[in-house]
Amino acid sequence: MSSVLSRRIVFSLMFLIMMMFSGHKADSKCVFEAIFNFGDSNSDTGGFWAAFPAQSGPWGMTYFKKPAGRASDGRLIIDFLAESLGMPFLSPYLQSIGSDFRHGANFATLASTVLLPNTSLFVTGISPFSLAIQLNQMKHFKVIVDESHSSDQPELKTLPSKDVFGKSLYTFYIGQNDFTSNLATIGVDGVKKYLPHVIGQIAGTIKEIYGIGGRTFLVLNLAPVGCYPAILTGFTHTFSDIDKFGCLIPVNKAVKYYNTLLKKTLSETRTELKNATIIYLDTNKILLDLFHHPKSYGLKYGVKACCGYGGRPYNFDQKLYCGNTKMIGNASATAKACRDPQNYVSWDGIHATEAANHRISMAILDGSISYPPFSLNNICNS
Known part of the structure; x- marks a missing residue:
């Protein structure tokens, strides 16, 4: 019997046992009752803007029809996962008004890193909410839940059950800022030197959460940032560094190194x-294919941002980010959004569109990009 087949059998049996002992019937929605997410802007559902209210402009235009604390035109991968599992969108841990944590909490904030930001490795513009801080927030959240259930507290209406922590998904979508924040200054080789420390911190965080009851962890790998308009315009390169799809070869090779080690x-x-x-x-795997072959997924544009300034080929200017207006020369210029974000992979040169996030989410749910094999569609009847 092959090792792959053996692993499939083991994981199938494991989830059958989970369902038997969880007290759920066969027709129940899911064995998971909550999601706790750790990340950066790729999965921030409003934490950064709760701490630093400022979001305006075209953000959220596709789904929410207004800025909704997300670095996209619409829903993020974490939104699609929550929806598919029959849960509401995750409330940001930092949002004090209107949050409901009965189905988990989102500790992700824009510009967050895995490693602590108070080091010479990092440039300005990095969030103070590193993975270590997010972990501490998670631990504090558990203390509050435990204390609330030990007494008659009104907060119980918006908090999960005391035993939720062993019945939750713990998702990690973080590490991109550790990779990109110094790329322009120390280069690919310089960045590669500290990537093992980034990965070690992620593994250490998983172990700590395991110690307080977490059992199921989903870790999203690093995106092909060599295809991002922001990197293509900000990283010094030659024509020979670009592949036939318009992506940076040395950057994506370093990404591959990171993902293999992860x-x-x-x-x-x-x-x-x-x-x-x-x-x-x-x-x-999915995002790279989207950049390389957007038309195969019903999209039109790969390495071109929907919301930006500068036109072809990337529609991105390092000095004028999506939604902003400033003087360029003697004229006022605005980085505007396209009218058809559903045709783009890149929303603003740094983050994915809802269209791209949806296609990635479908691959997560059906288990086609999971190692070992793991299908949320089968486990949760989603």
Whole structure:
């Protein structure tokens, strides 16, 4: 029997056991009752703008019809996952008004890094809410939940059950800012030197959450940032550095190095934590294919931003980000959104459109990019 087939059988049996002992009937929605997310702007559902209210302009135009605390024109991957599992969108941990944490919490904030930002490695513009801070917020959240259930507290109306932590998905979509924040200054080789520390911190965080009851972890790998308009316009390169699809070869090679090491480290962590389910999600595979072959997915544009300034080929200017207006020369210029974001992979040169996020989410749900095999559609009847 092949090792792949053996793993499939083991994981199938494991989830059958989970369903039997969770007290759920066969027709129930899901064995998971909540999602706790850790990340940066790729999965921030409003945390950064709750801490620093400022979002305006075309953000959220596709789904929310107004800015909704997301770095996209619409829903993020974490939004689609919550919807598919029958849960409401995750409330940001930092949002004090209107939040409902009965189905989890989102600790992600825009510009967050894995490593602590108070180091010479990082440039300005990085969020103070590193992964270590997000982990501390998670621990504090659990303390509040435990204390609330030990007494008659009114907060119970917006908090999950005390035993939710062992019945939750813990998702990680973070590491992009560790990679990109110094790319222009220290280059690919310089960035590669500290990537093992980034991955080690992610693995260490998983172990700490395991220690407080977490058992199921989904880790999204690093996106092909060498295809991002922001990197294509901000990273010094030659014509020979560009592949036939318009993406930066050396940058995406470094991304591949990171993802290979991440997959290996998660495999080792899985062996160490015997009762944990730790899934590596190769979202890079889908996103890279979207950039390379957008028309195969019903889109039109790969390495061109919907919301930006500058026109062809990238519609991105390092000095004028999406939604902003400033003087360029003697004239006022505005980085405006396109009218058809559903045809783009890149929303603003840095983040994906709702259209791209939806296609990535479908691959996560059907298990086609999961290692080991893991299909939320089958587990949760979503």
